[in-house]
Amino acid sequence: MIRGYMNFRCDNCNNTFRALNIEYGATAMSVPMPCPNCNSRHTYPPNWRILGFYPFGNNREVYKRLWERMEKEESKCESK
Secondary structure (H helix, E strand, O other): OEEEEEEEOOOOOOOOEEEEEOOOOOOOOOOOOOOOOOOOOOEEOOOOOOOOOOOOOHHHHHHHHHHHHHHHHHHHHHHO
């Protein structure tokens, strides 16, 4: 489901950009959108800092696991 637009940050080139916010597999997470600068899919929504702390944890760490899962599934498709 498309939920509008949101900001993403690229883990490779640290570029921040605005892209579609698409729901990832019926979860609260968003599908990593490709970076317009380097075309990497290693992107994530930056943390929301509220009153000096991050109430939603470190998004980058959560998205690292997602990137690994996406790459593993991609390699399965390529090997078929």
